[in-house]
Amino acid sequence: MIRAKELRTKICSQELKSVDVVKECFSCIKEVDPKVKAFLKLNETNALQQACQVDKKENKKGGLLEGIPIAIKDNIMVKGESMTSASKYLENYVSPYDATVIEKLKEAGAIFVGRTNMDEFAMGGSTETSAYQKTTNPWNIECIPGGSSGGSAAVVSAGMVPFALGSDTGGSIRQPAGFCGIVGYKPSYGLISRYGACALASSFDQIGTFTKNVMDAALLTSVIAGKDYRDPVCQPNEWIDYTNGLNAPDVLKTLKIGIPKQLFDYKTDPEITKYFNEAVNKLKMENVEIVEVNIPAYKYVPALYKVIMCAEVSANIATFDGIRYGYRSPKSVSLNDQYAKSRGESLGYEVKKRILFGTYVLGAKNYHRCYHQAQKVRTLLIDQIAQAYKQCDFIFTPATLQMPVKLGETLPEECDIFLIAANLAGLPGITVPCSFTANSMPMGVHFMGARFSDAKLFAVANAFEKIADFDIDKYPTI
């Protein structure tokens, strides 16, 4: 699979036909996806029709993504298509309108190939809580792809599509991108509209991208970012072309990279430590200044995330009442009973557990000690990170502290704490693959920037991609 930016050039110059690109996608999907199980639904007829229309157009320079296929996580609404969020509750739901990001992709001429698997309502880190199927890691089909956007990570990693959209509430793009050896980007909170995306924890949720390289992430972000009155936290910024200046020379020359002292407090896979140190050395060779930063509040990240996320989950999932859409239990006798049974019968264990814990921490007796206290500790973390950015431009860590586990096994909780910190503080983060470990599995590194440093973040990640030892043209053999 060729990358999106190159595909666009070739489709524009008529060197390639969109319909051939789409056909190649589907032939790869048919060969590979029975083993990876990353797609929940495919759109072959529609996609081919759309591609034919692009090929008929005289001027193909119209949209930034004209004729290029994309996969969408199944929690983002596409008008007239089903959206399940991998839950039985939304099994028969059909989206009545387009999410803002989908409107923008349509305007840009992208072609929708299908919907990717995920953890139910994005609650999980392995894609195993999906009510429909378990997705595997294309590099080793006995292992998890990560999650919650595991399907989107797997389809890009396996070369089924050039890029995909996902959502990231607590590392849900960057962790599976790390596990699958691709680029995963979560923007600054407020850069990309969430209108039409299924909410998990609204103060963390962001839509972001899965791509093979940083250039495509910047290209896709240029299309989907921007102001939107329908998402009130969306920043009213003017349009930016994030691919602009991406290849500027000397990006690394005056750069200061911070490595948190706390990184060494956690048990890390020895191979991850080894290749992370190599990555640090490569940056040093480019004259990057490496400094140690001290953020003691990192140790509160898992607790902070669980308490605040579950509280927001309990509020958001309350809209699933079995009245206006979704599953309704046929067995109920009263209105309250109908709510309880509809939710009880259609939601998975993980979802219900989070709602219950969230309901507890928001309860009148517990609110102050639990939720309110957590939001104060969140301020502490945000303040300490802000202090760290006085010493450095970006914070650099491994993407995950452990390699992906086998399906059915549990990941240690601290595996992705350095990713989750970005959600708690509303910061942009990007994982870039850096090496293959001894057992031929990819691993990645993570750059986290200050708020709205997204353009610079792309430039730095792009510069790192060029010096990393990772062959992005290598695809897994499945």
Added chain:
Amino acid sequence: MLKEELETTAFLARIDIKDEEKEKYLKDINSMFEYIEILQEPNVATLKPTTHVTELRNVWREDIVKPCPRETIDQMLNGAPEREGTFYKIKKVIEAQ
């Protein structure tokens, strides 16, 4: 959390949980209580709680009524598990005397 408290929480959350699953919920949720304890540790008495991370204040938009296309209304109503005409149908809210 004790069984009674789990049942009260489940009622407040309007979630039916099966009797045979209650032990598992209790075990899992009680282990999550550790998070609440961890967050009592730092001294944050002087800090303000985070309410949101954006720099935006008072987000306004023009007060313009945009009609919703008939097609969208129909599609939304079609998503209802039970309806009557253009109404969502639900169980009786007020019981007869």
